[in-house]
Amino acid sequence: MKVFVTRQIPETGISMLRKKYSVTVSKKNRALTKKELIAGTKGKDALLCLLTDKIDMRVLKASKKLKVVANYAVGFDNIDVKAASKLKIPVTNTPGVLTDAVADHACALMLGISRRIAESDKFVRAGKYRGWEPMLLLGGDFRNKTLGILGLGRIGSAVAESMHRGFGMKILYYDIKKNMQFERSVKAKFSSVQQVMKNSDYISVHVPLLPATRHLVGAKELRMMKKSAYLINTSRGPVVDEKALVKALRKKQIAGAALDVFEKEPKLSAGLAKLDNVILTPHTASATNAARNEMSRIAAKNIIAVLSGKKAPNAVNPEIYQ
Numbered sequence: 001m002k003v004f005v006t007r008q009i010p011e012t013g014i015s016m017l018r019k020k021y022s023v024t025v026s027k028k029n030r031a032l033t034k035k036e037l038i039a040g041t042k043g044k045d046a047l048l049c050l051l052t053d054k055i056d057m058r059v060l061k062a063s064k065k066l067k068v069v070a071n072y073a074v075g076f077d078n079i080d081v082k083a084a085s086k087l088k089i090p091v092t093n094t095p096g097v098l099t100d101a102v103a104d105h106a107c108a109l110m111l112g113i114s115r116r117i118a119e120s121d122k123f124v125r126a127g128k129y130r131g132w133e134p135m136l137l138l139g140g141d142f143r144n145k146t147l148g149i150l151g152l153g154r155i156g157s158a159v160a161e162s163m164h165r166g167f168g169m170k171i172l173y174y175d176i177k178k179n180m181q182f183e184r185s186v187k188a189k190f191s192s193v194q195q196v197m198k199n200s201d202y203i204s205v206h207v208p209l210l211p212a213t214r215h216l217v218g219a220k221e222l223r224m225m226k227k228s229a230y231l232i233n234t235s236r237g238p239v240v241d242e243k244a245l246v247k248a249l250r251k252k253q254i255a256g257a258a259l260d261v262f263e264k265e266p267k268l269s270a271g272l273a274k275l276d277n278v279i280l281t282p283h284t285a286s287a288t289n290a291a292r293n294e295m296s297r298i299a300a301k302n303i304i305a306v307l308s309g310k311k312a313p314n315a316v317n318p319e320i321y322q
């Protein structure tokens with residue numbers, strides 16, 4: 001059987017696949033165009049793709065033999081899952097294995113933006129450091145401050161745990177459902193999006209990108225935030241209205257933002273990169289060796305299961321099996 005991998009990923013999973021199948025890994029060191037995706041998928045039994053690949057009906061139908069689409073990511077908004085379900089093709093993701101990596105990055109961004117690490121580094125490198133000053137680069141505090149979590153999945157919970165236990169933060173959270181065990185564990189309070197926006201000193205976004213979460217944080221929500229508050233986004237760019245965020249940051253309506261994801265990646269909204277009160281990282285929250293190796297292994301494991309006639313362990317559309 002034949003597998004197409006749209007870009008080089010860590011060898012862990014690729015070598016698992018090579019032991020059983022004929023594997024083609026794209027040699028282009030960039031995201032593929034639609035035409036290239038279709039050409040690569042043609043005649044294949046499995047597709048291992050990335051969050052930068054838009055997998056729509058045309059790509060899914062490029063191979064009559066296609067049996068599984070394994071996304072090398074936990075998010076899967078790049079895939080038309082409904083179309084895949086219509087064709088009874090399981091779509092799989094890589095949950096769990098990148099929780100710590102992404103949560104750690106969100107915490108790092110929170111600490112970094114509040115304590116002005118990037119700005120301070122730039123300041124010292126520019127030769128502006130003339131000696132200790134009482135009012136130089138003052139930042140925010142964490143102990144007894146409130147962290148608002150939007151989306152209490154694995155990653156949101158891990159961020160809350162770290163910042164509560166490690167930094168003594170109070171936790172508010174919004175999710176589509178309450179989690180009593182989590183509330184007891186970190187003394188968290190369930191809140192509406194509006195309450196989270198109004199009452200938090202730091203807001204960390206962890207919802208998946210869905211029609212209902214697009215621009216969940218828009219101009220109106222940004223206006224609700226405290227002037228001293230920070231926004232951290234490691235989920236998906238379009239969850240935050242980036243243009244509205246640039247305006248809010250320019251006007252100093254909020255204290256700062258730290259973003260690992262952008263609305264139109266890899267493009268940034270005009271003016272964003274010029275601001276001092278932001279930290280920008282290139283969608284690297286899951287970029288640890290351990291996480292990326294495990295993501296590779298899980299993607300391969302899902303393909304092997306399906307091509308061996310079993311159910312995909314991480315299907316995001318398990319309804320196809322009913």
Ligand code: DGY
Nearest residue numbers: 073074075283285286
């Ligand atoms: C994911 O897996 O969805 C992450 O965004 C990758 O970093």
